Amino acid sequence: MSAPPKDFASAIEAVREYLTGRADITMRPAHNGHIPLFVLGTGSGLKIAARLGLPAVVGGPLLTAGPEAFDEYRSTFCPSEQLDEPYLIASTEIFVADSPSEARELSLPEAWAMSESRLTGAFPPLEPTTSLPDSLTQRQQRNVAKALAPVIAGTEDQVLSAISELLVRTGADEIMSTASTFDTTALYTSDARLAAAVAATL
Incomplete structure (x- = not known):
């Protein structure tokens, strides 16, 4: 958790290479299907997810913040083999x-x-x-x-209204309930x- 952003990004790259079969080591048993990779959008996570072209999962205090971080994720998103467009998941209880x-x-x-x-x-x-x-x-x-x-x-009714507000405020593509x-x-x-x-x- 205390790793600097550069090391965090490198670790994500290493996991992606492993899951896609491009790493020096391979999975046993071998897996030929697509295994999606998600980045937890805390700290520098959203910026790293955007740079690597990966979907981001945002929860906790960041959900109560303004939309600037989410807008930056979308505006700086770089398409990847896994994802053509930015994809944001808002995770809350x-x-x-x-x-x-x-x-x-x-x-x-x-x-x-x-x-x-x-x-x-x-x-x-x-x-x-x-x-x-x-x-x-x-x-x-x-x-x-x-x-x-x-x-x-x-x-x-109250929950559906709050979910709608959360979708509007964050522009999330998906809501994940983690109750x-x-x-x-x-x-x-x-x-x-x-x-x-x-x-x-x-």
């Missing part, structure tokens, strides 16, 4: 429930774990909301708020409701 408060509650275990990882350097197991502390330090509050900022949570919470049954229900809500708009 999406939760659907009967009320905004219920949906937001589903997002808390992951946000709390993210907050703790920033303080300890280790990502802890997700906990039920009943196990989370009642009061937080100012630093913990900031970290939780930062983790929750890009989250989309609410009823079906995670302690209650896996509630998560599966949320995902099913999200899928049904999206399908109803198609």
Whole structure:
């Protein structure tokens, strides 16, 4: 994660050569099909993805920023064997429930774990909301708020409206839901409701 952009770009090139069979070593077993390569658009990732002609996946705090970074990715994109045109995926946690408060509650275990990882350097197991502390330090509050900022949570109508806004703001070609919470049954229900809500708009 601390590698300079030049080394990061070189590593991506090495992986691409490996996947396309042009590296000094080859895959075992051999793979003759097309294996797509995506770049996580954090830090210098978007610029590198544009230069190498690769699709970019953007999530976290960058989703709440202005559109300048996304515009630069598109305007500086260089076509490659994998991709003729820029392709941007906006990745965020999406939760659907009967009320905004219920949906937001589903997002808390992951946000709390993210907050703790920033303080300890280790990502802890997700906990039920009943196990989370009642009061937080100012630093913990900031970290939780930062983790929750890009989250989309609410009823079906609210979530679809927020997704539309995200598409307009980022110009993303695809939305990736990466929701995670302690209650896996509630998560599966949320995902099913999200899928049904999206399908109803198609």
